[in-house]
Amino acid sequence: MRHLKVKNLDVEANLRLLRDRGWLAQGMRVFPHEDGQHRLIPLDPGAPVLIPKPFDIHEILLHEGLLDTRTDSDWWNHLANLVGGDVVESFGDSWPSSHEFIADMMVVRIEESLEAFSSQIAEAKLRAHPHIRLVLNDEGVQGELRIRKLSPIGARLDGDIVTRDIPEEVSSTRVMVRESGRTILCDPNKAYFSTKLQSERLETLSLAKELRSLLNRPLRVCDPFCGVGPALSTLLSEPGLVGDVLASDLNPDAVEMLLDNLRRWDNRNYPKKPIPISRIFDDRFVGVADATLISENPVLFGRWDLLIVNLPHRTIDLLPSLVPLLDRTSPSMIRGRVIASESEIEKANSALRETLPPTYDGKEDPKLRIKRDYSSILRLCSFQAWIAPE
Ligand SMILES: C[S@@+](CC[C@H](N)C(=O)[O-])C[C@H]1O[C@@H](n2cnc3c(N)ncnc32)[C@H](O)[C@@H]1O
Structure with missing residues (x-):
């Protein structure tokens, strides 16, 4: 999470200004920087990438967000009122104390042993977070399309909280998320x-800005x-960074929302229905496609400077079918994510180096960096590979 590094004495004034603009992260707290002179204020994900005046005099740091224990204690109090303090205590750490906000929805993961308390969990969360409309239980990511199964367990309806027979009018999960100054459907x-x-x-x-400086021209991004296009949303927000774009996915529903998003981000008239990948504008190839087959199309082969590979459980296996998409007449980059167990990270690093073309002179060979836990043994990692021209 982005944090504004502010001198201790200036914290209150900045908090007020950020709150007025809606740029203060909800449910997260301000905490001291290690230098003792500053505090880190959590920024809302919707705040713009380039934070304007009067905040631009402060540094922005990426740091894990810390939960505001006051909102947290509210949820524990509500839960204790609903199920009893002894029940709360008997299940200890199993209660879903963390959650993810997606616009006005909250996603929690309820362990099997606590499923009988889903309604009370939803009610306690809705009471502790008055801006939330709908609470969903995350039953995990499923299938090749990596879609989460999210079941509604509580909602706010005309000021009341409902946890059973939740009407469709409040259980829609189609939302607009604000991120880095843009809206993502x-x-x-x-x-x-x-x-x-x-x-x-x-x-x-x-990283893309670094590559642009090296190539001295807008990037062709694949x-x-x-x-639904969130990586492109951030890249397109930087003026002059992106030239041609290839944006595709195997999931037609994702492409339908991507087209809606691109229509707003690009201010151009994209089709409404998902279509197989095609050249919609001179500089835009968009649509439904199996990524592993795209390089068989001679128009799309050997054309791209920045390749984003975000299918972390298959990235390393799929790289051989994706590398031919890169334009090897100049330096290029692959930015990817991989799921691996800690004990297998070195093996995965070797596989990356064996699969990918040589590294661009002066840049570090690709290696996985652990970003967070995926499960008790698996880690979610990311890497960047700077590829030398042929
Ligand atoms: C982990 S998600 C990442 C989505 C997006 N990049 C993001 O960051 O939100 C992986 C995506 O790959 C898509 N996918 C899975 N297999 C694919 C394939 N063979 N070709 C193209 N897309 C595929 C899924 O539909 C899903 O949208």
Whole structure:
């Protein structure tokens, strides 16, 4: 999460200004910087990439967000009132104390042993977070399209909280998320989307700027697992960074939302219905496609400077079919994510180096960096590979 690094004495004034603009992260807290002179204020994911005046005098740091224990204690109090303090205590750490906000929805993961308390969990969360409309239980990512199964367990209806027979009018999961100053249409029940990847997208932005400086021209960006397009949203927000774009996904529902998003981000008239990948504008190839087959199309082969590979459980296996998409007449980059167990990371690093073409002179060989836990043994990692021209 992005944090504004502010001198201790200036915190109150900045908090007020950020709150007025809606740029203060909800449910997260301010905490001291290690230098003792500053505090880190959590920024809302919707705040613009380039934070304007009067905040631009402060540094922005990426740091894991810390939950505001006051909102947290509210949820524990409500839960204790609903199920009893002894029940809360008997299940200890199993209660879903963390959650993900997606616009006005909250996603929690309820362990099997606590499923009988789903209604009370939803009610306690809705009481503790008055801006939330709908609470969903995350039953995991499913299938090749990586769609989460999210079941509604509680909602706010005309000021009341309902936890059974939730009417359709309040259980829609199609929402607009604000991220880095842009709106992203998504429906996590129909296409993969995670708000937790914002810092990953900001890192991709800063790597893309480095590549642009090296090439001295706008980048041709290929995102063949683009989902509803959040990585492109961040890249397109930087003036002059992106030239041609390939945005495709195997999931037609994701492409339908991608077209809606591109219509707003690009201010152009994209089709409404998902179509097989095609050249919609001179500089835009968009549509439904199996990423592993795209390089068989001679128009799309050997054309791209930045390739984004976001299918972390298959990235390394799929790389051989994706590398031919790169333009090897100049330096290029692959930015990818991989799921691996900690003990297998070195093996995965060797596989990356064996599969990918040689590294561009002066840049580090690709290697996985652990970003967070995926499960008790698996880690979600990312990498960047700077590819030398042939
Ligand atoms: C982990 S999600 C990432 C989505 C998006 N890049 C994001 O960051 O939100 C992986 C995406 O790959 C898509 N996908 C899976 N297999 C694919 C394939 N063979 N070709 C193209 N897309 C595929 C899924 O539909 C899903 O949208």
